[in-house]
Amino acid sequence: MFGAMFGGFAGGSFSAQYRVYPVSFLDKLEAENGDKIFLPPSALDRLASLHIEYPMLFKVENRRNSRSTHCGVLEFIADEGMMYMPYWMMQNLLLEEGDIVTISSATLRKGTYVKLQPHTKDFLDISNPKAVLETTLRGYSCLTKGDCICLHYNNKRYYIDIIEAKPEDAISVIETDCNVDFAPPLDYVEPSRDEYAASAAAAAAAATPPAEDARSTSGEEAAPAPEEPKFLAFVGSGRRLDGKPAAGGDPVPVKFGAFGPRLPVPAPAEPGTPGKGTAAPGARPSQKAGKVVFGSGNRLLDKQLAAQGKGPVPAPEAKPPAPKPEDAKLADEANKFHAFSGRPRSLRD
Structure with a gap:
């Protein structure tokens, strides 16, 4: 009975029974992070006399409920008749403190x-x-x-x-x-089809920027886009060096195209308006389109007609009167240069 409890030999293999306790009884809390057990020194003496493969692996059985596991050995410092193992192994074997377990040597293949x-x-x-x-x-x-x-x-x-x-x-x-x-965790719950569709739609909406709508959500039309600013040539107030106000009108917008600036063209006059018809190319501004006006404005033609006796005789041109000596002297005095004779002016006026 004593040999069955504390150790025995069976065909070159090691087999023994021990009372099991958690490793916390040895103050070896670091042993909880593994599957190593603590055996008494007598087990080392028996294992040394056998041809046991290294590393030493063991099969631990709780024969009361037919549960078993495998483990290694860390040290041979346990009291005789006792064995210490991690608490999670005791839970797997459904063991309590002081229960008897059977331990035997084992040979395991390397896992793939x-x-x-x-x-x-x-x-x-x-x-x-x-x-x-x-x-x-x-x-x-x-x-x-x-x-x-x-x-x-x-x-x-x-x-x-x-x-x-x-x-x-x-x-x-x-x-x-x-x-x-x-494998999926035990508490993992597969999302339903509706939840999956909602999450997919939310992800797609987050990835796609919102499209610009012509109307706002309240049904009102969207505000018109701001008008592109036009170029105004030579705008601003002008100044003259003599201090007098500069004459000028309102600035005129000028549009630039592919071939330079395009000046505004005046709109054509309505038909039937006298003196404001559309001018023909090459015609004078005072003439109407499609007609040529002959009159005293063409003096060379009038002289030719008068020489041939076919037109009115042009009146002799009046000669300007000869200037008087007093007027010529006054004009020479006025045209002479007089230094510092003007009125003082400032550029800020």
Whole structure:
């Protein structure tokens, strides 16, 4: 009975029964971040006499409810007849403090694939879950299908179920490249079709700028666009050097096209208005379109007609009277240059 309780040999394999307690009893809280157990020194003596493969892996069974898992060993410092393991492993095996468990040596193949399922969606909020897993799983020796492991990150615990493992249900994760896949969290709820359509419409509306409407939402017409400012040539008030007011009218807008400025063209007069008809190209401003006016305005033609006796004789041109000597003297005096004889003026006047 004593040998069955504390250890025995069966065909070169190690098998023993111990009373189990959490690692907090040894003040080894860091051991909670892994699957390593603490065994008594007698177990090391028995393992050393056997041909046990390294690293040492064990199968732990709770035969009362047929639950089992796999683990590694950290130290051989436990009291005789006792074994200490992480509390999350005790929860998986449904063990209480002081319960008896059976432990035996095991050989596991290196894992190639594992599928994990977080319990809560909070695990998805981690910025880099892959790095967290790689750092956390360094404290693990093996993974068993059906176990629930606990990850400690950023002062928070994340519980993850192992729902699939390859090439066997129990695999070794020591110095191996293992592909990791994730299943949806247990509390994840698939959005309904209406919620998905609403979220898609909201995303599309946020990505597309609102179209400009000709009318406002109140039904009123949109305000007209401001008129493009016209170029006004030579605008502003003019000043003369002699101080007199400068003559000028209102500024005239000038439009510039492809071939320079276009000056405003006066509108044609209404038909029937005397003296304001449309002028023909090349005609004088005082003449009407389509007609030529002969009269005293053409003196060369009048002289030719008078020489031929076919027209009126032009009146002799009046000669200007000869200037008087007194007037010529006064004109010479007025045309002479007189320095500083004008009225003083300022440019600001």
